[in-house]
Amino acid sequence: MxxxxxxxxxxxxxxxxxxxxxxxxxxxxxxxxxxxxxxxxxxxxxxxxxxxxxxxxxxxxxxxxxxxxxxxxxxxxxxxxxxxxxxxxxxxxxxxxxxxxxxxxxxxxxxxxxxxxxxxxxxxxxGIAIRKPMQVIEVIAEYSLSGLLDDRLSDYQIKNKDYLEKVYYYVIVDADAVLQFKDWLVNLTSNQVTINEMETELCEVPYIQD
CATH class of the missing domain: 3.30.230.30 (Impact, N-terminal domain)
Structure with missing residues (x-):
């Protein structure tokens, strides 16, 4: 895509x-x-x-x-x-x-x-919109990290969040920025979260012309 x-x-x-x-x-x-x-x-x-x-x-x-x-x-x-x-x-x-x-x-x-x-x-x-491939990232964290993650992930589009034995975040990230996002999460949480790459979706965002 x-x-x-x-x-x-x-x-x-x-x-x-x-x-x-x-x-x-x-x-x-x-x-x-x-x-x-x-x-x-x-x-x-x-x-x-x-x-x-x-x-x-x-x-x-x-x-x-x-x-x-x-x-x-x-x-x-x-x-x-x-x-x-x-x-x-x-x-x-x-x-x-x-x-x-x-x-x-x-x-x-x-x-x-x-x-x-x-x-x-x-x-x-x-106006115009841009459709672009976006990666859904599953982030699994202990409840003790949920406050930090709720705050720091607020700039991202959260597709879903599940409260089970741990907190599961499903974050939509630009497909070209997945590695950078994962590195940022590891540093933010001192490598205390599990990160899984899920499906790729075609998502839509406003297009800002130069």
Whole structure:
């Protein structure tokens, strides 16, 4: 497993350019079927619109990509929408921009800017998340160490904690930082805990762009 970026959640946003309404709908889609179902849903919702242009990128390796101009001049709608997703390096994302024509023709350049802006504005609104492989670490400690561990592990994501004959912590750690985490725990507790590497999970955290 490797890191990859996705849109944070479902989102919609509207911009108006020269009296034309551009309503952007964006959501996650992990399969082509999910992406197409989302597109069909929006097209049905706005069956009276001038255009329902769409694009998607699906797969961790971005294998499935598609853009549709839905009647706009070729290359002026779906492609610039898709380019926004590609520029932000995100996948498993589907997008539809619904246009209600306002009576003023925008020209090819104007359409490219309008559809691209509709997607980029919505993406800025909803944000991006990063999915990355994380290691679940089992930490087994005596009850006498629980106060120390509760305090010092507060900066980590605790998946679960069990109180049995000892205290069992299940801590989610970046897969690249497992060795460092284990060394830190050994030093913190003077090697008085048992540490086991459990399953690897694909977890999601906010993506902070430079």
């Amino acid at each position: 490797s890191n990859y970026l996705v849109v944070n959640a479902y989102s919609e946003n509207e911009i108006i350019i020269d009296r034309s309404r551009f309503i952007c709908y964006m959501d996650r889609a992990e399969t082509v079927d999910e992406a197409q179902a989302f597109i069909n849903k929006i097209k049905k919702k706005h069956s009276d619109a001038s255009h329902n242009c769409s694009c998607y990128i699906v797969g961790q390796n971005k294998l499935h990509q598609k853009a549709n101009d839905d009647g706009e001049p070729s290359g002026t709608a779906g492609v610039p929408m898709l380019e926004v997703l590609k520029k932000n390096d995100i996948t498993d994302t589907v997008c539809v921009v619904t246009r209600y024509f306002g009576g003023i023709k925008l020209g090819a350049g104007g359409l490219i800017r309008a559809y691209g802006s509709a997607v980029s504005d919505n993406l800025k609104k909803v």
